[in-house]
Amino acid sequence: MRPIFEPWIVVPVYEHEQAIGHTVDHLLPHGVPVLLVDDGSGDACAAVLRGLAVRHAGRVSLLRLDRNGGKGAAVIAGMRHAATLGASHVLQIDADGQHDTADVPRFLAESAAHSHAVINGRPIYDESVPLGRLVGRYATHVWVWINTLSLDIADSMCGFRVYPLAATLALLDRESVGTRMDFDIEIIVRLHWAGIPIRTVPTRVTYPMDGVSHFRLWRDNARISAMHTRLFFGMLRRAPRLLLRHLRRGMP
Structure with a gap:
C-alpha cells in the first residue's frame, strides 16, 4: 500500500502585502490547499x-x-497547523515571488514518489541575483558540506522545498532549531543527520527589483555564523555515525 500523500503549501508572510496576492494567484491553480502564516505583520499586510x-x-x-x-517560527507553526488539518507533507515557498510557482507540480511529484525524503530546491539564478548573496551562499554551502560530511545538500538556503511532516515534526519535538534566517539551513542539516534522504530539484529563482527583503546583513550573518559553529560541534559528535553511513551507502 502506498503511503498517504496529502500535501499542503505553507507560505510564511511578514509585511509582503504587495507581493502575496500575486504569489497566491499563481499557487491556487495547482489545486493544493494553501496556508498563509502571518508572522505578526502590521495592519496593512x-x-x-x-x-x-x-x-x-x-x-x-x-x-x-x-x-x-x-x-522559521512561522514555518514551524504552519507545519504544526497543517498537520492538524490532515497534511502529510508541507511544501514551503516564500511569499515574495522569487520562486517559480510553475515548479510546484515537479516538487510535489518528486515528493509523492519519494515520500520519506526532503525535496530541496537548488536555485538557478538569472542576472537579478546580488553578487553578495552568491558569495554568502557559497560560504554557507561549504560549511554545510563540512557539517554533513557529504555533498548531499546542494543548496541549504533555498526556501522552496517539501518536508515529510511526520519525520520533521518528530525532529522539531526533540531538538531546538533556529527560528529566523538560520532555519532553512539548520533544519535540513539536522534532518540529514537524522537519516532523512535529501533529493534535489533545480528551480529558477529571481530577485524582483521591488522585492522586500527581511535579511539584516550584520544581525543575520552573526546568527548564521553562530549556527554553523553549533552544527560543527554537533557534527563532531556524530562523525563516526555519519562516516559509517556513507561507507555503507557506497558498498555494493
Whole structure:
C-alpha cells in the first residue's frame, strides 16, 4: 500500500502585502490547499491576508501569529497547523515571488514518489541575483558540506522545498532549531543527520527589483555564523555515525 500523500503549501508572510496576492494567484491553480502564516505583520499586510483568506475560502487558510518570531517560527507553526488539518507533507515557498510557482507540480511529484525524503530546491539564478548573496551562499554551502560530511545538500538556503511532516515534526519535538534566517539551513542539516534522504530539484529563482527583503546583513550573518559553529560541534559528535553511513551507502 502506498503511503498517504496529502500535501499542503505553507507560505510564511511578514509585511509582503504587495507581493502575496500575486504569489497566491499563481499557487491556487495547482489545486493544493494553501496556508498563509502571518508572522505578526502590521495592519496593512494583515488586512490583505484576511482578504485573501475570505476571497479564496476553502482553498486558502490563514494562521495569525501575534508577534513576529521569524521565518522559521512561522514555518514551524504552519507545519504544526497543517498537520492538524490532515497534511502529510508541507511544501514551503516564500511569499515574495522569487520562486517559480510553475515548479510546484515537479516538487510535489518528486515528493509523492519519494515520500520519506526532503525535496530541496537548488536555485538557478538569472542576472537579478546580488553578487553578495552568491558569495554568502557559497560560504554557507561549504560549511554545510563540512557539517554533513557529504555533498548531499546542494543548496541549504533555498526556501522552496517539501518536508515529510511526520519525520520533521518528530525532529522539531526533540531538538531546538533556529527560528529566523538560520532555519532553512539548520533544519535540513539536522534532518540529514537524522537519516532523512535529501533529493534535489533545480528551480529558477529571481530577485524582483521591488522585492522586500527581511535579511539584516550584520544581525543575520552573526546568527548564521553562530549556527554553523553549533552544527560543527554537533557534527563532531556524530562523525563516526555519519562516516559509517556513507561507507555503507557506497558498498555494493
